[in-house]
Amino acid sequence: MLFRLLRPWMLMSISAWYFFSTALKLLTSGDFRTLTSWPAFHGTWFANFWAHIAPGVKANAEMRVLALLEGRVREGHIYEEVVGQPVEGIVLEIGAGSGMWVDVFATIAERTKRSGSSAPPLSKIYGVEPNAQSAAALQQRVKESGLDGTYEVVPVGIEDLNNPTAWGTHIEPGTVDCIVTVQCLCSIPEPEKNVRLLYNYLKKGGRWYVYEHVRAEYGTVVPYFQGKKQPPVFKHTGIMV
């Protein structure tokens, strides 16, 4: 109970710490362009903050995310055996951040290959990440994981997936087998518009794997206001924590 009350304050304190340390780093390195532009500063600040907390968040979520992507989740419950369909084919990982889930994709790709299953393999994964600092870390993780050639970093936001001038190529709507969003819908601007936009990229019969956080489940006041501000577009899909 006490931990639940203190946790938001701990996160806000860490975030405040990264605000000042990011500003100081930019000041001492003479990067005044980033320092004086709010969107650029905000992006760097968030990337530094998330790089610090992401490993802990991942450790807490990994077992559930792996089960979800392996098709072992139904209606929010985890099973030992496969009860649905694993992630496969052409995949969009949205808001891939610094690449916390790249090794999970590598594990799934390896297990599918070894099992000799007739399921289509993970043929292509597009890691969509508009934050330049996080996209660079993501690229590094792809290299380390051995998914080079299968996992491609897309350094733009959802809004520009089909815009070749933004990243040199584009993704055709209706061509994607699976979309994966892990703890990222909280960060996506205009979620209703962008969730709709993303749906268009799925093939007929395509699947969306959702693992979310920051949903208030206890009490009445906070869940009420959260529901008003953020309509639960994915209430019954995947896992929400």
Ligand SMILES: C[S@@+](CC[C@H](N)C(=O)[O-])C[C@H]1O[C@@H](n2cnc3c(N)ncnc32)[C@H](O)[C@@H]1O
């Ligand atoms: C809370 S982080 C989660 C990162 C990663 N999924 C993880 O679990 O570690 C949310 C991510 O969404 C990204 N993001 C923000 N706006 C986006 C957009 N318009 N399109 C795609 N990703 C976006 C952010 O840059 C950030 O890396």
